[in-house]
Amino acid sequence: AQRVTQPEKLLSVFKGAPVELKCNYSYSGSPELFWYVQYSRQRLQLLLRHISRESIKGFTADLNKGETSFHLKKPFAQEEDSAMYYCALIKGDTGRRALTFGSGTRLQVQP
Amino acid sequence: DAGVIQSPRHEVTEMGQEVTLRCKPISGHDYLFWYRQTMMRGLELLIYFNNNVPIDDSGMPEDRFSAKMPNASFSTLKIQPSEPRDSAVYFCASSTTSGRAGELFFGEGSRLTVL
Numbered sequence: 141a142q143r144v145t146q147p148e149k150l151l152s153v154f155k156g157a158p159v160e161l162k163c164n165y166s167y168s169g170s171p172e173l174f175w176y177v178q179y180s181r182q183r184l185q186l187l188l189r190h191i192s193r194e195s196i197k198g199f200t201a202d203l204n205k206g207e208t209s210f211h212l213k214k215p216f217a218q219e220e221d222s223a224m225y226y227c228a229l230i231k232g233d234t235g236r237r238a239l240t241f242g243s244g245t246r247l248q249v250q251p
Numbered sequence: 252d253a254g255v256i257q258s259p260r261h262e263v264t265e266m267g268q269e270v271t272l273r274c275k276p277i278s279g280h281d282y283l284f285w286y287r288q289t290m291m292r293g294l295e296l297l298i299y300f301n302n303n304v305p306i307d308d309s310g311m312p313e314d315r316f317s318a319k320m321p322n323a324s325f326s327t328l329k330i331q332p333s334e335p336r337d338s339a340v341y342f343c344a345s346s347t348t349s350g351r352a353g354e355l356f357f358g359e360g361s362r363l364t365v366l
Binding site for chain 2: 146172174183184185186189226228230237238239240241242243244
């Protein structure tokens with residue numbers, strides 16, 4: 141069974157500090173990993189996909205198959221980064237479209 | 252496009268009552284998902300449809316929950332009878348086969364409180 145674990149419910153940092161939101165997954169096949177974000181009073185939305193190897197709003201995430209991790213990182217946090225972040229995975233080899241989400245981490249960036 | 256539209260936004264009901272949540276996906280999207288969000292368990296997939304056909308309902312908690320998609324532009328999630336432990340935010344999301352895999356478009360959610 142596939143599973144996504146986000147060990148921290150809350151991560152609080154000061155503006156300008158580095159941020160790392162942890163995500164570990166269990167899936168024996170070929171997974172695709174994603175980060176979703178939900179800002180206050182906004183809809184849950186896709187932030188980035190591991191397959192795109194992109195940097196969005198200064199955030200990056202590298203898939204580490206050896207450690208089965210997909211941590212989200214940003215070198216300098218901004219107050220507007222405060223939000224709820226969800227890591228998610230999709231089975232990459234079956235054509236299925238449903239995402240399995242982790243329990244989420246609330247990032248709080250203090251001034 | 253107004254995006255995925257859910258109603259009601261808030262519902263407060265008493266234990267034992269029937270609850271119906273509604274969702275209108277983005278026009279042209281062929282996948283529809285129902286998720287439940289709680290503090291303890293985060294986002295859980297309840298059921299999803301492809302071209303109006305249920306594909307996987309293994310996340311539906313029990314027989315009290317049912318979901319239908321009578322046409323491409325409408326879906327319902329029904330809880331009968333409701334219980335206090337059903338209190339949560341229920342999200343509907345849609346996506347399209349021609350879009351990026353893993354990109355779901357979420358509605359604003361329906362916050363359910365069962366007293």
